[in-house]
Amino acid sequence: ETGVTQTPRHLVMGMTNKKSLKCEQHLGHNAMYWYKQSAKKPLELMFVYNFKEQTENNSVPSRFSPECPNSSHLFLHLHTLQPEDSALYLCASSRDPGVPYGYTFGSGTRLTVV
Amino acid sequence: AQKVTQAQTEISVVEKEDVTLDCVYETRDTTYYLFWYKQPPSGELVFLIRRNSFDEQNEISGRYSWNFQKSTSSFNFTITASQVVDSAVYFCALSDAASFSGSYNKLIFGAGTRLAVHP
Numbered sequence: 001e002t003g004v005t006q007t008p009r010h011l012v013m014g015m016t017n018k019k020s021l022k023c024e025q026h027l028g029h030n031a032m033y034w035y036k037q038s039a040k041k042p043l044e045l046m047f048v049y050n051f052k053e054q055t056e057n058n059s060v061p062s063r064f065s066p067e068c069p070n071s072s073h074l075f076l077h078l079h080t081l082q083p084e085d086s087a088l089y090l091c092a093s094s095r096d097p098g099v100p101y102g103y104t105f106g107s108g109t110r111l112t113v114v
Numbered sequence: 115a116q117k118v119t120q121a122q123t124e125i126s127v128v129e130k131e132d133v134t135l136d137c138v139y140e141t142r143d144t145t146y147y148l149f150w151y152k153q154p155p156s157g158e159l160v161f162l163i164r165r166n167s168f169d170e171q172n173e174i175s176g177r178y179s180w181n182f183q184k185s186t187s188s189f190n191f192t193i194t195a196s197q198v199v200d201s202a203v204y205f206c207a208l209s210d211a212a213s214f215s216g217s218y219n220k221l222i223f224g225a226g227t228r229l230a231v232h233p
Contacts, residue, residue, distance in 0.1 A: 004158075009157075042223055042225045043205070090157075090158075102147075102149050102151075102161055102164055102209070102221065103159075105151075107158040108157040108158060
């Protein structure tokens with residue numbers, strides 16, 4: 001248990017479905033991140049939230065919609081996904097900006113789009 | 115531009131062998147931090163080490179050791195007497211002044227090295 005909890009662990013969805021991924025941390029961290037990990041590709045940063053404000057959207061398609069209601073919770077809303085969106089989606093959190101302690105990662109949600 | 119290169123895509127060893135995972139980084143900053151993470155089959159990336167650019171001392175933690183060479187911009191990771199439980203994907207990452215002086219800490223990850231340790 002890393003302190004960052006992601007649910008669900010596995011998700012299979014059709015291309016017309018709408019689903020949400022959830023991430024929760026109680027480490028007192030102020031920044032939260034969504035990463036995408038596809039097979040044989042580097043980790044791709046998708047979104048960054050700092051103190052609940054989105055500070056980066058790394059050219060992510062609009063079918064991915066993040067939400068950060070507070071510093072402890074982060075969601076990724078999914079709709080009309082494509083099969084190439086199948087991947088491991090990792091959530092991470094970090095301490096105060098400017099202090100490079102690295103990230104604490106969750107276990108990820110393995111998403112399969114059929 | 116910041117970049118992390120892990121040239122070894124996959125490594126396969128037999129238990130008890132020593133194995134070194136290479137990491138080469140690029141940055142224009144003199145202040146930066148380097149990290150190693152382990153990703154076991156369960157999925158989460160587990161933090162192993164953080165090293166700042168001003169500390170070139172090698173570090174040893176049990177069977178793990180790290181060799182930081184600024185002259186070659188490398189931060190290599192060695193596992194001594196490898197075990198099956200070491201099988202995982204290992205990521206090297208960089209955070210430099212341009213990355214962490216902003217509003218959040220940005221880590222630049224390498225592509226990862228998959229290590230398979232066989233009994």
